[in-house]
Amino acid sequence: MNAANDEIFAQIKAIVIKTFRLPDDAQVGSATTAADVEGWDSLSHAVLIMNVEEAFHTDLPLERVYAVKDLGELANLVREAMAASA
């Protein structure tokens, strides 16, 4: 993972912690999935995606946002969307 991706992932991690009201030191990594986080269901997933879109000022491709398997894939999606809109 390069520096830009590190930064993107760090922001996503902060958004996940805030969205799901996790403790600041929660173990959240690129392999973290919805099953690992209490309260992360399909509905709160939509809230998470909207928070991510707002933070990165980008729209993510809706046909893919419900298929991401973990936070690493979400970070990749953000990177692709940002590159496409640059």
Add this chain to the structure above:
Amino acid sequence: MTPGARSVLVYGDAQAEAIALVLQSLPAVAERNRIVYVRDDGTSDVAAETAEACDRFFEQRSSKPFNPGLTIPKKAKRVRFPVLELHLLWPFCCPNPFNVPEPPEFPVGRFPCADTFIINCAEQGMPAPLIRRRYVPEEWPAVWPSLDRSFQMESARLSAQDAQSDVKIGSFILKYFRKARLFWAVNVPANRLLAEVIYRLIDAGFDETERCAREDIEAAVAGFSPRELLGGVSNPVHPLVAEHFALEWYDRDEALACPGDRELTFDQYTAELIDDIIRTRGRAAGKTPA
């Protein structure tokens, strides 16, 4: 029930239980099928033989794996149906982190669902009257979540859900949610929607001779309770959300069923929720609320 009746397992949450109850009450279905409900929380007491004798398996699409210890035979016809949820009308809805059971009056707590906007305001120390004013501005603030984007997100979610289900309902929800109340809360479908899902489930899962007319299913769904079958708990819709989506059925002053056998309008509900969050948040933090 006729001799040699088929065994039909309906697996899932409380929505699936309601669907199983209605199927049991429909003569055209119940005469030829033994309908058995299996809870999705692993506590079901369904016997292994019952599962092994299953001819049809109606499985609510869910992240929870089927009960360990029960095996559905491969020859059983499997019909997947979706969990019925709609976030669109409650964009701030979230589990209430401060909610605690208060039996006997409030066995599931006063407000199992809360509101992220109200929680954020309370956490900033805003007094209740100020939160109430900010919660209902004249126009939807630009800094609040975009309702149009939310609609796109919900459409994508329903479409993805339908792609994994044999019973598809997403298009129906998006077509009719403005004309008719399809949900009482995010995960509480109204009778109208339950009846439609049951109609489609029967269509997908039973023979032609077992099909039922829509009106018979609607009557069966309505027959269980003077209230709606799953209408025990409602979350009032924010008036600006109702305005944005032009909800034809919306009435801000309608009193809706809430936990503890209360009936509250949108404004009463909002005022009580704000007071409750300030109170319970203070209690959770070990402080005495002002």
